Amino acid sequence: MDIVAQLTKIFREVFDDEEINLTREMTADEVDGWDSLSHINLIVTIEVRFNIKFSQAELPTFRNVGDLIDSIQRKVAA
Amino acid sequence: MNFTSPVFLFAFLPLVLGIYWLLPPRIRPVFLLVSSLGFYAWGETQYLFTLIVTIAINSLFVATLDRCQDPSRRRRLLFGSIAANLLLLFACKYPELTRSLADYGGLNLTAFMPLHLPLGISFFTFQAIAYTVDVYQRKHAPVFNPLQLSLFLAMFPKISAGPIIRHDEAAEALKTAKVSMDDCAYGAKRFILGLGKKLLIADTLALTADQIFAIPDNELTAPLAWLGIVCYTLQLYFDFSGYSDMAIGLGRMLGFRFRENFNYPYIARSLTEFWRRWHLSLSSWFRDYLYSPLLYSLMTEKVRQKIARGEYRTNYRSLACIVVVFTLCGWWHGPTWNFIIWGLLHGLFLAAESWKLGKLLKKAPSPISHGYALLVITLSWAFFRSPTLTGALAYLKALAGCGIGTGLQYNLALYLDAELLLVLAVAVVAAMPSAGFLRQRLALAWPAAMTRWPGALLETGAVTAVLLLSLLSVANSTYQPFIYFRF
Numbered sequence: 001m002d003i004v005a006q007l008t009k010i011f012r013e014v015f016d017d018e019e020i021n022l023t024r025e026m027t028a029d030e031v032d033g034w035d036s037l038s039h040i041n042l043i044v045t046i047e048v049r050f051n052i053k054f055s056q057a058e059l060p061t062f063r064n065v066g067d068l069i070d071s072i073q074r075k076v077a078a
Numbered sequence: 079m080n081f082t083s084p085v086f087l088f089a090f091l092p093l094v095l096g097i098y099w100l101l102p103p104r105i106r107p108v109f110l111l112v113s114s115l116g117f118y119a120w121g122e123t124q125y126l127f128t129l130i131v132t133i134a135i136n137s138l139f140v141a142t143l144d145r146c147q148d149p150s151r152r153r154r155l156l157f158g159s160i161a162a163n164l165l166l167l168f169a170c171k172y173p174e175l176t177r178s179l180a181d182y183g184g185l186n187l188t189a190f191m192p193l194h195l196p197l198g199i200s201f202f203t204f205q206a207i208a209y210t211v212d213v214y215q216r217k218h219a220p221v222f223n224p225l226q227l228s229l230f231l232a233m234f235p236k237i238s239a240g241p242i243i244r245h246d247e248a249a250e251a252l253k254t255a256k257v258s259m260d261d262c263a264y265g266a267k268r269f270i271l272g273l274g275k276k277l278l279i280a281d282t283l284a285l286t287a288d289q290i291f292a293i294p295d296n297e298l299t300a301p302l303a304w305l306g307i308v309c310y311t312l313q314l315y316f317d318f319s320g321y322s323d324m325a326i327g328l329g330r331m332l333g334f335r336f337r338e339n340f341n342y343p344y345i346a347r348s349l350t351e352f353w354r355r356w357h358l359s360l361s362s363w364f365r366d367y368l369y370s371p372l373l374y375s376l377m378t379e380k381v382r383q384k385i386a387r388g389e390y391r392t393n394y395r396s397l398a399c400i401v402v403v404f405t406l407c408g409w410w411h412g413p414t415w416n417f418i419i420w421g422l423l424h425g426l427f428l429a430a431e432s433w434k435l436g437k438l439l440k441k442a443p444s445p446i447s448h449g450y451a452l453l454v455i456t457l458s459w460a461f462f463r464s465p466t467l468t469g470a471l472a473y474l475k476a477l478a479g480c481g482i483g484t485g486l487q488y489n490l491a492l493y494l495d496a497e498l499l500l501v502l503a504v505a506v507v508a509a510m511p512s513a514g515f516l517r518q519r520l521a522l523a524w525p526a527a528m529t530r531w532p533g534a535l536l537e538t539g540a541v542t543a544v545l546l547l548s549l550l551s552v553a554n555s556t557y558q559p560f561i562y563f564r565f
Contacts, residue, residue, distance in 0.1 A: 014388075016391070032437070033432075033436065033437065035432060035436075036365055036369065036370075036400075037393065037396045037397065037400060037429075037432035038393070038432065040373055040374070040385075040396050041385050041390070041391070041393050044377060044381075044382050044385045044386065045385055045386050047382070048383065048385070049386055055215065056215060056371065056374060057212075057215035057217050
């Protein structure tokens with residue numbers, strides 16, 4: 001499964017919404033329930049499933065799903 | 079110095095702007111720092127020391143931290159720097175307590191204790207902490223130029239009450255200090271609108287709010303209490319967003335782009351949305367430098383595995399963190415139960431929204447969600463405004479219609495005159511994005527006119543009217559300091 005498909009699955013699970021279809025431009029405002037409280041579950045699930053780790057400093061730099069995908073791609077490749 | 083005082087408006091500002099624009103860009107930062115220190119020292123000379131100590135502590139810690147390679151020593155330096163900043167803030171916020179603690183330890187600090195809170199101390203302390211943490215996390219390099227660091231912390235447009243800016247946003251402007259004609263025009267417009275918000279709306283509503291909140295508890299009636307709380311709700315927004323407009327406008331006229339602080343908070347449909355629109359530079363500071371680090375430190379391996387397996391859908395630790403962070407945010411406003419309860423209430427509602435309430439609100443018709451948000455926000459301001467806990471509770475009782483006032487001595491007719499009604503109406507319209515809406519409508523109706531000079535003329539006319547009315551009110555009114563200068 002490629003990263004986007006895996007990430008879509010994670011988003012659907014975390015935000016409990018089977019309708020979510022990720023696009024690179026998607027932001028937190030467009031996903032119901034994606035706030036700074038639920039953000040932690042998203043980040044931790046991504047970290048565990050992809051076996052990667054985000055640094056505290058880079059978390060606020062994700063402006064949209066595209067930034068998140070790029071960061072995962074870089075970390076998985078490294 | 080206050081932005082609405084005649085000495086600022088008619089002497090300091092024109093003089094500083096005029097000289098700043100005439101100077102070559104490389105000299106401008108030096109001049110801006112000197113004027114900022116002058117601005118700060120005006121009437122508060124003895125507190126200049128606190129500002130200089132903050133600048134010195136932070137530049138020392140950050141320079142050492144940057145040179146250090148050992149991770150555990152870097153960590154100790156980070157915590158040392160945060161502790162030093164918070165200690166200074168604590169000592170200034172609680173001078174009596176600090177003096178007795180120092181006496182207990184055999185230190186006599188009487189000569190150093192401030193008589194009142196040094197202007198803007200919370201704001202430049204928070205900014206300094208953000209800067210140190212960002213350098214620690216290697217988000218950006220430290221500022222080696224002491225002039226730039228001092229200017230970043232002490233710049234006069236935002237030193238009194240923010241916006242709390244981050245270094246990477248101002249780095250470029252701190253070096254070049256370039257100003258375009260567009261910047262000047264936009265900055266001046268923002269400054270005038272802020273001046274109008276403060277002098278014409280907030281200060282008028284303040285008179286009624288102050289009078290009603292001063293009525294003895296046993297004389298309050300429901301209509302009076304509602305008028306008082308509505309006036310205060312609007313006053314607080316126009317006071318603080320007016321200040322922020324002035325700060326952002328001043329910054330722009332000097333070549334700096336500060337982050338926005340308000341985005342029509344009262345049109346929110348939940349408390350979560352409200353905090354994405356209210357005092358943004360503070361709420362994002364609390365999120366990035368308190369809430370997130372606290373929450374991530376609570377994510378043990380066991381919890382992480384549970385989350386990844388989908389067995390910890392409601393993250394109770396994040397709910398607890400938001401309550402703790404907002405209670406602390408309330409406490410920061412002042413050492414009273416009222417501020418703590420205000421923060422706690424907001425934290426609890428935010429947690430409830432993240433848990434289940436938020437989904438219900440999304441499904442609810444918009445009048446219900448707007449009504450819910452406005453009610454919670456307005457009622458919680460009763461704690462924020464009342465000086466005592468018993469006062470706040472009596473006020474809430476009166477709002478609920480259970481007040482014991484007879485209405486004979488104090489009644490609505492005493493306060494509700496034509497001037498107040500007019501200002502209330504303007505305030506309600508201006509608290510919503512009405513200008514943008516109107517501009518859009520006009521552009522649709524008369525596309526040719528609105529893109530050419532009549533549109534610009536309309537806007538210039540409106541801004542000029544606000545300026546003239548504000549200047550008239552500066553001449554007539556008594557001095558009313560900005561609410562957030564006390565925090």
